[in-house]
Amino acid sequence: xxxxxxxxxxxxxxxxxxxxxxxxxxxxxxxxxxxxxxxxxxxxxxxxxxxxxxxxxxxxxxxxxxxxxxxxxxxxxxxxxxxxxxxxxxxxxxxxxxxxxxxxxxxxx
Amino acid sequence: xxxxxxxxxxxxxxxxxxxxxxxxxxxxxxxxxxxxxxxxxxxxxxxxxxxxxxxxxxxxxxxxxxxxxxxxxxxxxxxxxxxxxxxxxxxxxxxxxxxxxxxxxxxxxxxxxxx
Numbered sequence: 001x002x003x004x005x006x007x008x009x010x011x012x013x014x015x016x017x018x019x020x021x022x023x024x025x026x027x028x029x030x031x032x033x034x035x036x037x038x039x040x041x042x043x044x045x046x047x048x049x050x051x052x053x054x055x056x057x058x059x060x061x062x063x064x065x066x067x068x069x070x071x072x073x074x075x076x077x078x079x080x081x082x083x084x085x086x087x088x089x090x091x092x093x094x095x096x097x098x099x100x101x102x103x104x105x106x107x108x109x
Numbered sequence: 110x111x112x113x114x115x116x117x118x119x120x121x122x123x124x125x126x127x128x129x130x131x132x133x134x135x136x137x138x139x140x141x142x143x144x145x146x147x148x149x150x151x152x153x154x155x156x157x158x159x160x161x162x163x164x165x166x167x168x169x170x171x172x173x174x175x176x177x178x179x180x181x182x183x184x185x186x187x188x189x190x191x192x193x194x195x196x197x198x199x200x201x202x203x204x205x206x207x208x209x210x211x212x213x214x215x216x217x218x219x220x221x222x223x224x
Contacts, residue, residue, distance in 0.1 A: 099151030
């Protein structure tokens with residue numbers, strides 16, 4: 001079966017760095033997406049990786065290792081507004097997204 | 110309008126009633142999707158449409174139907190609602206399907222409660 005695993009909840013301090021991990025087992029791989037979802041709102045796109053390595057976009061970076069079925073989202077200089085759920089999704093062999101349950105990130109002052 | 114709109118924002122529905130959730134996008138995207146989101150579970154695909162006039166079943170299609178008469182609209186119908194269909198429903202769209210960078214963009218969601 002297809003499976004996406006990520007931690008349920010993480011806590012971090014304002015100004016710090018946090019890494020949210022995602023491991024996956026899917027039928028085929030056509031890229032991995034990270035989305036941010038604030039409580040009561042729609043998911044919004046953060047990043048896309050299809051090749052191994054690190055993609056940096058401002059305070060957010062995303063890493064992919066296809067051989068290990070592993071990705072992480074790195075958030076630097078955390079701000080209170082980063083409190084949200086972070087969703088990992090893999091595009092499978094049919095280009096359909098398989099979603100993890102999301103990681104709720106709590107930022108403390 | 111800009112992006113994707115959904116209606117209604119929220120709804121309380123009696124079991125057995127028929128309900129249509131509306132979704133409209135103005136980005137001229139070819140592909141559209143319906144997901145449900147339940148606590149502790151990832152987004153689950155209900156139905157999708159790769160282009161106007163075509164639809165397909167996702168992971169959890171039972172009890173739901175869709176149509177795609179034109180590019181902009183993708184309504185989701187619950188023929189006879191049951192309490193297990195209580196969920197938050199998101200409509201999404203992407204420019205196309207089959208390209209690695211086809212990012213999906215989401216509407217604001219409809220919170221549906223079936224009693």
